[in-house]
Amino acid sequence: MTEVEGSGSNTAMIETIQKAAVIGAGQIGRGWAAVFATAGLETMMTDPAPGAVEAGLDVSRDMIGQLAEAGLCEDPHAAQARLVPAPDVATAVRDAGWVQECGPENVACKSAIFAQLDAAAPPHALLGSSTSGIPGSQFLADLPGRERAIVMHPANPVHAMPVVEIAPSDWHMPDFVERCRAALTQVGQVPVVVNHEVPGFVMNRLQAAVINEAMSLVGRDVISPDDLDRVMEYSIGMRWAFIGPFATMDLNAAGGISEYTQKFAALYAGLGQDLRTSEPWAEAALTRTAEARRAALPLDRLRDRQSWRDRTLLRLRSLMENRRQDDPGAG
Amino acid sequence: MTEVEGSGSNTAMIETIQKAAVIGAGQIGRGWAAVFATAGLETMMTDPAPGAVEAGLDVSRDMIGQLAEAGLCEDPHAAQARLVPAPDVATAVRDAGWVQECGPENVACKSAIFAQLDAAAPPHALLGSSTSGIPGSQFLADLPGRERAIVMHPANPVHAMPVVEIAPSDWHMPDFVERCRAALTQVGQVPVVVNHEVPGFVMNRLQAAVINEAMSLVGRDVISPDDLDRVMEYSIGMRWAFIGPFATMDLNAAGGISEYTQKFAALYAGLGQDLRTSEPWAEAALTRTAEARRAALPLDRLRDRQSWRDRTLLRLRSLMENRRQDDPGAG
Numbered sequence: 001m002t003e004v005e006g007s008g009s010n011t012a013m014i015e016t017i018q019k020a021a022v023i024g025a026g027q028i029g030r031g032w033a034a035v036f037a038t039a040g041l042e043t044m045m046t047d048p049a050p051g052a053v054e055a056g057l058d059v060s061r062d063m064i065g066q067l068a069e070a071g072l073c074e075d076p077h078a079a080q081a082r083l084v085p086a087p088d089v090a091t092a093v094r095d096a097g098w099v100q101e102c103g104p105e106n107v108a109c110k111s112a113i114f115a116q117l118d119a120a121a122p123p124h125a126l127l128g129s130s131t132s133g134i135p136g137s138q139f140l141a142d143l144p145g146r147e148r149a150i151v152m153h154p155a156n157p158v159h160a161m162p163v164v165e166i167a168p169s170d171w172h173m174p175d176f177v178e179r180c181r182a183a184l185t186q187v188g189q190v191p192v193v194v195n196h197e198v199p200g201f202v203m204n205r206l207q208a209a210v211i212n213e214a215m216s217l218v219g220r221d222v223i224s225p226d227d228l229d230r231v232m233e234y235s236i237g238m239r240w241a242f243i244g245p246f247a248t249m250d251l252n253a254a255g256g257i258s259e260y261t262q263k264f265a266a267l268y269a270g271l272g273q274d275l276r277t278s279e280p281w282a283e284a285a286l287t288r289t290a291e292a293r294r295a296a297l298p299l300d301r302l303r304d305r306q307s308w309r310d311r312t313l314l315r316l317r318s319l320m321e322n323r324r325q326d327d328p329g330a331g
Numbered sequence: 332m333t334e335v336e337g338s339g340s341n342t343a344m345i346e347t348i349q350k351a352a353v354i355g356a357g358q359i360g361r362g363w364a365a366v367f368a369t370a371g372l373e374t375m376m377t378d379p380a381p382g383a384v385e386a387g388l389d390v391s392r393d394m395i396g397q398l399a400e401a402g403l404c405e406d407p408h409a410a411q412a413r414l415v416p417a418p419d420v421a422t423a424v425r426d427a428g429w430v431q432e433c434g435p436e437n438v439a440c441k442s443a444i445f446a447q448l449d450a451a452a453p454p455h456a457l458l459g460s461s462t463s464g465i466p467g468s469q470f471l472a473d474l475p476g477r478e479r480a481i482v483m484h485p486a487n488p489v490h491a492m493p494v495v496e497i498a499p500s501d502w503h504m505p506d507f508v509e510r511c512r513a514a515l516t517q518v519g520q521v522p523v524v525v526n527h528e529v530p531g532f533v534m535n536r537l538q539a540a541v542i543n544e545a546m547s548l549v550g551r552d553v554i555s556p557d558d559l560d561r562v563m564e565y566s567i568g569m570r571w572a573f574i575g576p577f578a579t580m581d582l583n584a585a586g587g588i589s590e591y592t593q594k595f596a597a598l599y600a601g602l603g604q605d606l607r608t609s610e611p612w613a614e615a616a617l618t619r620t621a622e623a624r625r626a627a628l629p630l631d632r633l634r635d636r637q638s639w640r641d642r643t644l645l646r647l648r649s650l651m652e653n654r655r656q657d658d659p660g661a662g
Contacts, residue, residue, distance in 0.1 A: 229575025244560025
């Protein structure tokens with residue numbers, strides 16, 4: 001376990017975390033384990049299902065291999081050697097400075113797991129939940145150590161898409177949120193803070209905005225599913241891969257975002273009102289999208305394509321790390 | 332001018348276009364000229380404003396240089412030499428197989444330009460409009476040659492983000508739409524077809540879906556503008572750069588998109604209903620986003636960052652061309 005170094009100043013010093021525990025050996029837990037181990041942390045994983053940890057760590061090791069292949073992990077063998085199975089929660093968290101919960105997505109399970117973690121983990125350890133949609137107040141509010149337990153929602157795959165949404169509840173102190181930011185930065189992830197509890201946090205709300213309109217357009221037969229995907233892949237998706245929506249508006253007018261919004265607010269407000277003019281999840285859209293996907297990719301090639309996607313995401317991340325060094329907008 | 336080769340079969344043969352004309356020397360026209368010349372077409376540009384064509388072609392030549400830098404143009408000097416200024420519309424279109432209008436974004440201007448183009452261009456020439464939002468029926472319906480005049484809306488920058496929305500009006504024949512697809516494919520762009528006239532076509536509707544929710548979230552102080560951009564850049568934007576929303580859902584369930592929509596339709600429908608819970612274009616959001624952008628990037632570095640963005644888009648495009656060769660979902 002690690003200690004907070006220095007506490008005599010107003011600015012709390014941030015610790016360097018040396019050991020992590022991953023609770024749950026599913027897809028998200030595997031990704032976290034790969035991230036922790038790559039960042040140099042001794043990483044223990046536990047899961048109550050027989051054989052789950054061994055299977056999970058196998059995949060984490062593969063993920064580390066993928067990171068190395070993309071130039072994002074210098075010594076994959078050393079990283080892989082930092083992954084250790086643990087027989088139970090108590091063993092996994094005993095010396096951990098950071099415990100990341102990756103259990104089933106329901107309130108009762110998460111409440112039970114956090115009660116265990118809070119009792120067994122060192123007093124200063126950070127307890128994070130990977131929940132993708134349950135507000136922290138629903139399963140952390142009654143925890144004795146709730147001030148050090150918080151939602152930290154990653155993207156999937158965790159090792160390839162580094163953003164993590166820190167979603168504090170109303171009892172969390174700003175210093176603690178800063179400590180979470182620092183911990184995520186330490187392991188190479190990209191922290192963002194969701195100030196209030198809103199359904200879907202931010203990532204899935206933006207995703208929902210696009211998916212609902214996409215389904216509606218296909219349901220109305222405005223465009224085929226394949227062509228809609230092409231629109232995203234060969235235009236706005238390319239841009240959003242490294243320039244978010246606000247920075248995009250900023251670059252698309254000589255006077256920056258103020259000029260852009262002055263010119264186009266009415267247009268976008270109007271389009272906003274016109275979105276989802278048909279029920280997005282109507283049968284026609286479900287049928288058309290399913291038929292289009294199966295025509296494009298037989299189900300037995302799905303796993304190969306997932307692997308190709310993950311490797312491609314990592315190449316993209318590597319390219320962007322390189323390009324960002326020359327970004328006139330960085331720092 | 333080019334001829335349609337073969338016409339004795341049911342399947343119309345598709346011509347190879349050899350000469351293009353670009354009407355308008357602004358940002359969009361410059362991009363089209365770079366695309367045409369890179370693809371081997373003799374390209375004439377015209378614009379009524381004094382000096383506009385020379386300035387425009389200078390930028391087109393730079394764009395070709397950028398394409399070459401990213402490995403997307405083999406012989407930039409030859410491509411640059413294919414760019415030719417024309418003193419007027421009649422000269423520009425005289426021998427063209429493809430005329431692309433890139434004039435001011437209003438109905439009266441476009442109507443007047445298309446009347447000229449239709450009168451002066453060879454009978455078989457394809458007439459495309461780059462309008463980003465005006466339905467073709469508003470300025471093409473009364474044209475004698477309206478069956479060969481059509482909306483082909485590119486992204487911006489045209490040479491870096493290759494998708495083009497073909498938006499036929501109700502008088503266009505399917506064969507003609509296929510001819511447009513072929514022409515765009517010939518010059519290395521990625522055609523999609525928008526079947527019905529809808530405000531914003533598809534690209535800007537998807538963009539509006541995200542921007543409206545993003546503004547609403549910032550206006551409600553759910554997240555800072557910088558962190559919202561990070562969410563996009565380091566998670567879903569990375570994915571959409573090469574896997575559209577439907578292919579994404581397909582890869583995120585073992586049974587493909589059918590299983591995914593069965594599991595998550597209710598969740599996304601619910602989030603869809605919850606979007607834009609505050610007025611997106613309220614003063615608070617406008618102020619916060621403007622302040623955040625100016626703190627991140629002084630206005631005098633905007634042009635440098637635009638250039639960096641274009642070069643980065645081209646690197647990304649080049650990376651993806653390479654990766655797509657190994658895509659188990661391609662073909």
